[in-house]
Amino acid sequence: MRKQYFSAPLPFQGQKRMFAKEYIKVLQQFPDGTTFVDLFGGSGLLSHIAKCQKPNSTVIYNDFDGYQKRLTMLSETNALLSELRKIVDAPRYKAILGVQREKVLECVRKYERIYGCVDYITLSSSILFSMKYVTTYADLEKETLYNNIKSTDYPPCDDYLDGLTITSCDYKEVFEKYKDVPNVVFLVDPPYLSTDSTTYKMYWKLSDYLDVLTILAGHRFIYFTSNKSSIVELCEWIGKNKLIGNPFESCQRKEFNARMNYNSSYTDIMLYTDVA
Structure with missing residues (x-):
């Protein structure tokens, strides 16, 4: 089932x-x-x-x-969040400032260069204030960053859209x-x-x-x-x-x-x- x-x-x-x-x-x-x-x-x-x-x-x-494209990027998104966990040591839910902020932004830029795109909506939920979302890097760098980084990977969901007629x-x-x-x-x-x-x-x-x-x-x-x-x-x-x-x-x-x-x-x- x-x-x-x-x-x-x-x-x-x-x-x-x-x-x-x-x-x-x-x-x-x-x-x-x-x-x-x-x-x-x-x-x-x-x-x-x-x-x-x-x-x-x-x-x-x-x-x-x-949304389907975001699902296909799941492994890249998990890898990005994993790297951000290693960079950020700001207290949970507190602002990411100074050198750490620059390292976070550089990490995001690196992933966008390598993969051609980043799931900014999923990323937003980990490094922006609650319910705040951006869809581009240009918008991200204008925002205050927060340490809301998800502590574990998003689980596989290959079957989520199974059986649907997608347009x-x-x-x-x-x-x-x-x-x-x-x-x-x-x-x-x-x-x-x-x-x-x-x-x-x-x-x-x-x-x-x-x-x-x-x-x-x-x-x-x-x-x-x-x-x-x-x-x-x-x-x-x-x-x-x-x-x-x-x-x-x-x-x-x-x-x-x-x-x-x-x-x-x-x-x-x-x-x-x-x-x-």
């Missing part, structure tokens, strides 16, 4: 690990063989869980943010391709409004976020959002689009309190349609 992950094997901003158990319960209402389309694939956790729970289903994972394109293209598939269920987890979306490749503005709602009407879906979303603007937009109406009107709702760090939290929300 394949391993089922309840959190993504590598860091990703906004992965739905806290919703895993509730999400699994929601999946049970759909028959095995249902087509699931993960429009904003992110870490792939929603797709992975769907495939584990419904092994005979087709699950499309839209890897727009390049990488704009979510609208994916939707157009699968919108007429009988009984399709869309997994919809766009970047949250009013939250840091550093790790997403595409810049999101309000109108982009609202455009997502137009694809929900008339389809089955599991949708994720947060109480940080601009609900007033959202409702005003829905009010101007009378033909679409409120796609969440008959949805079931689950909430989970999420803590980003010691003084910051928000509420994650999952909305889903019942089987007709």
Whole structure:
């Protein structure tokens, strides 16, 4: 039996690990063989869980943010972190300063020269302040570095994306391709409004976020959002689009309190349609 992950094997901003158990319960209402389309694939956790729970289903994972590539770099990432452990002797969770900082940056530059790229998102979780992420060296060298270095290697996860149909394109293209598939269920987890979306490749503005709602009407879906979303603007937009109406009107709702760090939290929300 394949391993089922309840959190993504590598860091990703906004992965739905806290919703895993509730999400699994929601999946049970759909028959095995249902087509699931993960429009904003992110870490792939929603797709992975769907495939584990419904092994005979087709699950499309839209890897727009390049998570699969990060997984293929796992051994290089582990090697980099191992070398950083030898360099850094600053107290745990304290700033890395002076000569140590320069050695850390030089080590990162060396790995980028050798391998052509570095998994900066995973690296960020080890040498930046909690929930702070960068995606380039230019951004990294502007930041204060901290000793949060993971004490052990990330374990192998070669089977994480097994069985998924993987694509990488704009979510609208994916939707157009699968919108007429009988009984399709869309997994919809766009970047949250009013939250840091550093790790997403595409810049999101309000109108982009609202455009997502137009694809929900008339389809089955599991949708994720947060109480940080601009609900007033959202409702005003829905009010101007009378033909679409409120796609969440008959949805079931689950909430989970999420803590980003010691003084910051928000509420994650999952909305889903019942089987007709």
